[in-house]
Amino acid sequence: MKKLVFLMFAFIIANSGQAQVGKEFSNKYSGSEGVRITYISSGIFDMMGQEIKDAQFGNISLESFQGMSVIDCDDSATIKRIKKDIDLKIQNEYELLIENKEDDKCTRIYRTKTKKRTDTIELIVITEEPEDINIVFIDAASMKKSKK
Amino acid sequence: MNLNELEKTANDEQKKVPSDLEHNIDTLINTLAFAENLKSRKESHKLGNQMKWLSMAATFVLVIGFAWLMLSKQSEPKDTFSDPREAYAYFSSTMNRIASEFNDGMDKANAAMSTIKTVMSNETK
Known part of the structure; x- marks a missing residue:
């Protein structure tokens, strides 16, 4: 009985850990002060022609695309909360690919860490300006999976 | 008795x-x-x-x-766009912006690397 309960908890926690970060943040900050959320699922492109689906964006094609969430915020208090949350999330699970500073704008691009990499690529692009923050979460199947 | x-x-x-x-x-x-x-x-x-x-x-x-x-x-959050063409337009503009930032970063990194190489080669001379 104890083993069964332990296995059930482990299964639930493991599955919840794989929850996509973009969806998690979208659900959490939806309706918050100054926050605009844009969500695009992979299903919406199913209605488009094959030539569109074959379009490439770097290593991501529309066929491998699994979802995109964009969070845009211009409220200072909410920006602080979002920054705190995202920094905590990134700290342990993501690695920095590029940081680009230009005047007052700073853009950082993160990817899931090598150890945690599965068949899904998760990219986080954070653009910070003095009174605005824009975070883009992109989920796509890895090139290995999409070539199969 | x-x-x-x-x-x-x-x-x-x-x-x-x-x-x-x-x-x-x-x-x-x-x-x-x-x-x-x-x-x-x-x-x-x-x-x-x-x-x-x-x-x-x-x-x-x-x-x-x-x-x-x-x-x-x-x-699952709700899709913002109901028209796939609008969704595609937004998606491609976002991806192009990200690609531009990525390329800017790479250009700066490459410029820094070539500067380092120049300095190191001058020092070895």
Whole structure:
């Protein structure tokens, strides 16, 4: 009985850990002060022609695309909360690919860490300006999976 | 017979105690004690079973509640665009912006690397 309960908890926690970060943040900050959320699922492109689906964006094609969430915020208090949350999330699970500073704008691009990499690529692009923050979460199947 | 005669009769007659009286009394006491013990064990076993089922039900409710809490965090957000063409336009503009930032960063990194190489080659000379 104890083993069964332990296995059930482990299964639930493991599955919840794989929850996509973009969806998690979208659900959490939806309706918050100054926050605009844009969500695009992979299903919406199913209605488009094959030539569109074959379009490439770097290593991501529309066929491998699994979802995109964009969070845009211009409220200072909410920006602080979002920054705190995202920094905590990134700290342990993501690695920095590029940081680009230009005047007052700073853009950082993160990817899931090598150890945690599965068949899904998760990219986080954070653009910070003095009174605005824009975070883009992109989920796509890895090139290995999409070539199969 | 009056009381005095009864008393006299009791004192006179030799009454014999059965030899197995003590054994019989012991057996009876042991049998009663065993029956009592059996009864109390049955009652505690029944109570133990009920507690076991209650604890299983409580654990099940706890696990289901925990699962519901964790899974509710993962609910699918609603698509912002209903027109796939608008969704594609937004998607491609976002990806182009990201690509531009990425390329700017790479250009700066490459420029820094070539500067480092120049400095190092000057130092070796």
